[in-house]
Amino acid sequence: MTNAEIAATFDQVADLLEFKGENPFRVRAYRNAARTIGDQPRQVAEILADPQAKLTDIAGIGKDLAEKIQALVDTRKLPMLEELLSEIPESVLAMLRIPGLGPKRAAVLYRELGVTTLDELREACQSHRVQELKGFGAKMEATILDGIGIASEAGQRFLWAEADQFVQDILAYMRPAKAVARIEPAGSYRRGKETVGDLDFLVVADHPAAVMDHFAAYPGREHTLARGGTKMAIRLTNGCQVDLRVVAGESFGAALQYFTGSQAHNIVLRGLAKDRKMKINEYGVFRGERQIAGLTEEEVYASLELPCFPPEIREARFEFQWAEKGPLPELVALDDIRGDLHMHTTWSDGLATLEEMAEAAKRRGLKYVAVTDHSKRTMMAGGLDERRLREQWVEIDRYNARRPGITVLKGVEMDILEQGGMDLADDVLAEADWVVASVHFGQRQSRERITERIINALKNPYVCAIAHPTGRLLTRRKPYEVDLEAVLRAAREHGKCMELNAHPSRLDLDDVGCMMAQNLGVAVVISTDAHSIDGLEAMRYGVQQARRGGLTGADVANTRSWTQLKKRLGKG
C-alpha cells in the first residue's frame, strides 16, 4: 500500500470520527497522520522493512497509528475503518463538502431525518423538513440547498498557473482603489502549492467598508458568501472562492504570516509561542497584554527566534528542524538556473526551430540549452533515427560556430523501449552531450516492470537523466505506476540526475519527490520539456515546486555551468 493510499484511509477515518462527534483531538491526530504520511519522502512499507527505522520516529505517529499502518501494509485493510463504515454509510460524508454544513449538523440530518445521500438531502430541504430541526432554520435550509450543487463539484482545485491569472486580475482591479493602502495575496497561492483551492487577500486600509464595497463590485464576482466588519468572501463566476481580510497597518506582518499558513505550520508556531508564555494571532505577537511584534513577518518570526521562512516551505514538514540546526539553507531560485536541458524543435514535434528556441532561451538569460528531440520509437512525434540525429547535430555545430552567446548541446530524449532496451545504439549516444531517457510506450505495464525498465536505463553509461520520472506529464489520464524510491536509489548508485519536468498544467516530480531526491542525494534537473518558445516560461513553476521540496542551488544540477556539469557527469 502506498503512502498516498494510507493517507486517504486515515482521512476517511477522520471524516467518520468527526461525523460521530468523537474527540476533536483524536480526529486531528488522524488528519495529522494522513498529512505526515502523505508527505513522507520514504514509502512507509520500506520503513517497516528497515530494521534501523521505526514508524514511531515520525512526529505524530505513536504506537496505535504505527500498528494501524502495519495492518494496512500487511493486509490492505483496517478493521477500525470497516467497523465505522458499518455504523455510518460512506455516502453521508458527501454532506461534509457542503459549505456551512459541518459534522455536527450533518450528523443531526442523518440521525433525525435519515438522510444518507445528497439527493435525499435535497429532497428534505425542498419539503422543508430541515428547517424544522433544532439548530436549523429557513436560512440554513436555503444555504444547504445552494451548497448541494457546489458539493457535487467540490474539491475542485485550480492549477497554480490558473490561480495566478485570477490573482493578477484581482490585484489589477483592487490596487488602484483609493481605499486600498496595500493588498497582498496570501494562502496556498503564496506558498506556491501545485494546486490552489481558494484565494486569500490581505488588505491594509483605514476604512474596511469602502474596500469591501469596491470588492463587491468586482466584475468577476458571482455572489457574496459572507461579509462582516473586517472579513468578506465571494465566489467568482469561474467557481473560485476568494477571501478578503482587512487589517490595520501595524498588524500587517502578523496577518500576512497568519493568512499565508499553512494551518499546520501555524499550529506549530503558536505552540512554540505558548511554550514561551506568548500568544500569536493575526494582530500580532503578545506577551500578556503587550504587543511585541506584528508590523512585519520577519518581526513575528524573530520574536520566537526563528528565521523568516520562505512561504514555500511553511508546511510543518522540515522547516522547524532546519531552523533548529542553524541558518536556513538558501532555496534554489529562478535566477540560479543556467540552462534548460529538455526541449523540442521542429526536428521532431516542437513548434519552433532550433535557432528560435536557442534565441528565446538566451533572452531568458540562460547560458546553455540541450535540444532533446524524440528518438525514432516515438514515430508519431517525428522521432529521429541515428542518421537524422547526426544531421541535426551538424546544424547544432554550425549554430554554435557562429558564437551566438548561448551554447546548444547535442541532446536526445531517448525512449526506453517496451522490452527494456534503449531506442538508440550506444555509439550514437556516446557522441551526445546530454541524453534523457523516458518511458512513452508500455505505460500499462506493472509498477515492477516499469521500475525495472527505468533502472535498466540508468545503468546505460550514456544516459544522463530520467525524464518525467513519475509519468504525470505524459497523459491527462492516470500516470504510469513506478517505484520512485527504487528509481532514485538506482540514480544515486549510477551517478545520474532526475528530471523535474515543469509545465504550467502539470509537474513531473512534485515537492515530495524533490524531498526524496534530496534525502537520497540525487541531483535534480529542472527542465521544461518545452515544445514552443512560450513553453520555456514553465521553468518558474518547476523552480517553485523544487523550493517547496526544500531544494537548494546545490541540489539542482542545472544551476551549474555546463563545464561544471559535464565534469560532474564524468564527460570529457
Add this chain to the structure above:
DNA sequence: GCCGTTTTCGGCCCGACTGTTTTCAGTCG
C-alpha cells in the same frame, strides 16, 4: 490519538462570521 526541562495525565492554535439564539454553537480558515 499524540506527547512530555510543568512526563503517564491533561493538555492539544485562535479568532471571525453566521444563524439561531437571547448568550452561543457550529463552521471555517
